[in-house]
Amino acid sequence: MNDVPHDPHAPHDPHARHGLARFGWNDEVADAFVPHAAAGLLPARIARVDRGRCEAITPHGTVHAGIEPVATHDPTRWLTTGDWAAIGDDAQGRPEVKAILPRRTAFLRSTSSKRSEGQVLAANVDHAVVAVSLAAELDLGRIERFVSLAWTSGAQPLVLLTKTDLVPDPDTLAHLVADTETVAPGVRVLPVSSRTGEGVDLLRALLTGGSTVLLGVSGAGKSTLTNTLVGREVQQVNTIRDSDGKGRHTTTARDLIPLPDGGVLIDTPGLRGVGLWDAGEGLEQAFAEIEELAAQCRFHDCGHHSEPGCAVLAAIADGSLPERRLDSYRKLLRENERLAARTDARLRAEQRQRFKQRQATGRHMMERKRGPAGGRSRRGGGGGSGW
The missing domain is CATH 3.40.50.300 (P-loop containing nucleotide triphosphate hydrolases)
Structure with missing residues (x-):
């Protein structure tokens, strides 16, 4: 990639400087990019990610870049289309994504x-x-x-x-x-x-x-x-x-x-499945009318099954709320809760595994430092007891 001089203040003038305005460049992105500009990196928006590389749109055109430096075990943090990124050179002088800017959505x-x-x-x-x-x-x-x-x-x-x-x-x-x-x-x-x-x-x-x-x-x-x-x-x-x-x-x-x-x-490709992911707030908005009714229930922890003074059941009874909506709401809430529970269990298991790996690595390093026989040969001056 060409060595392009950067002015840390230039991102605030996207129309004149970057040519990325049509791709969404604005002051918010510019502010987030300032430290990367100071490091001599190039701003880019990711157009496509495929097989460990990406197409990135820069002020000077589209480049094909590696993504190894931003690899992570968390799939929700993987580089994706729409990300804003900082591009630099790898050891061979080829374009490479060095950082992903914070996501707005x-x-x-x-x-x-x-x-x-x-x-x-x-x-x-x-x-x-x-x-x-x-x-x-x-x-x-x-x-x-x-x-x-x-x-x-x-x-x-x-x-x-x-x-x-x-x-x-x-x-x-x-x-x-x-x-x-x-x-x-x-x-x-x-x-x-x-x-x-x-x-x-x-x-x-x-x-x-x-x-x-x-x-x-x-x-x-x-x-x-x-x-x-x-x-x-x-x-x-x-x-x-x-x-x-x-x-x-x-x-x-x-x-x-x-x-x-x-x-x-x-x-995007056609989606066969649309499983929920941490969608609690989204469900509240998608079923806003149920949330509004629930706030009027006599009991704040109303389950909307048979409780007295339930505004949700009253709305179903008078026809203003379709029963299908409540059934769907319950179904999606259960799915979201099950997924959250499985995710927490998986994360705890992975944390335990990483802790065990660190313990094993620590023991291995301590044994290497001690040397043979736990270091007694160095401290004892021979085969006798050195303690």
């Missing part, structure tokens, strides 16, 4: 691994857009999961009902939007169609200038929508079965793509 889910680990899908995003295809029946429970994780990430959720051209009846479409709004309180629900252009201009306006992660299952139309927003084909599009709206994964890795009117879009 991060979208995480639990993996399918039995180790109960988290996986970070994108970092430093303003909008978490959940694409839901109308080619198949609405899965309200899945929408609730995505919305809960989106709230947990710190980003603003937005639900897109894609492929509205498959629902020509306006009344039917209105009902589908209303059903989705019921399970996503406080979240904007926008019907869109890449084929007809419905909702695309409004979506483009909503996303301009920010960083957006596009999420959804395979076949939700994310890649087609990405191409529509960008104005050219940047993602391959596969044919989707009309019978069930399913298809193969089009996007195989997370990519950071600049939008023509400003801002960036992170397209």
